[in-house]
Amino acid sequence: MSNDAYFIEGLRTGEQTVLEEIYDCFFVKVKIFVLQNKGVVSDAEDVFHNALIQLYIRLKNRELTIKSSFEAYLFTTCKNLWRRELNKKRVTNSNVIELEDTETENAFALLEQEQWELYIKKFQxxxxxxxxxxxxxxxxxxxxxxxxxxxxxxxxxxxxxxxxxxxxxxxxxxxxxxxxxxxxx
Structure with missing residues (x-):
């Protein structure tokens, strides 16, 4: 089993040791990205956690095909989530308050990820x-x-x-x- 398949299967089953390995292997890169883009460590933790939840939901609902590596897929998901968060903060800072529940936010994030995957597939x-x-x-x-x-x-x-x-x-x-x-x- 490749590392990618190992991580995907571990995430699908919720295997604690695999989840810890995912954090150990990939969180630092996400943390650096968020810190370099107006975030703090807790933001990076939230984004990483939400990305894992999003991937878990996708794995439970249907077969997930990753064309690149698991790391690249997870990082892209995190980048998209952080970009959305920055956009929300920009809107909130202009005195427009948007209240969204977690389910709606996850649905939008999943939709955005599907759009990104379609774009990459056709770009190739x-x-x-x-x-x-x-x-x-x-x-x-x-x-x-x-x-x-x-x-x-x-x-x-x-x-x-x-x-x-x-x-x-x-x-x-x-x-x-x-x-x-x-x-x-």
């Missing part, structure tokens, strides 16, 4: 060139730098390429049955 189907172009764009690379990286004739050509790649990705996502299910929730 793009050509290598499209993946590189979109990765640069999503990481904040300027069109001037994209032109230089790919030796495009101009920014117009770069913008056209980005548009074609985004259109292809959008089409792949929208044609997937999972998208219809997610969209109708």
């Amino acid at each position: 189907l793009l050509s290598e060139n499209c993946r590189k172009v979109l990765t640069l764009l999503f990481n904040g690379t300027s069109y001037d730098d994209i032109v230089k990286t790919f030796s495009y004739a101009s920014k117009v050509v770069a913008r056209q390429r980005v548009f074609k790649c985004k259109t292809k990705l959008t089409k792949l996502i929208q044609e997937d049955q999972t998208f219809s299910k997610i969209k109708n929730l």
Whole structure:
């Protein structure tokens, strides 16, 4: 059994020693991320705990297929949860108070994770060139730098390429049955 399968099965069954190993192996990385992004240790603990609950719920409700490693999947889940928490704090700080129950919050987090998984799955189907172009764009690379990286004739050509790649990705996502299910929730 691979480490990933070991962690997944341990989480599914609630095996205490495996849960402790998950904390020992992966919590530090999440803690560092949260601390670097306006959080404190208790925030990191909450995010990590909520991510494990979310994964446990998904494992109980259906088969969970992880395309990357368990660590990467768990870390992405934690990042998404922390981003949501930061967004809520930003809204709350602007004097708009939002009250959400835990079940609603978990449902939104699960939905967000499913959306992320669909995006990654379809992103991998793009050509290598499209993946590189979109990765640069999503990481904040300027069109001037994209032109230089790919030796495009101009920014117009770069913008056209980005548009074609985004259109292809959008089409792949929208044609997937999972998208219809997610969209109708």
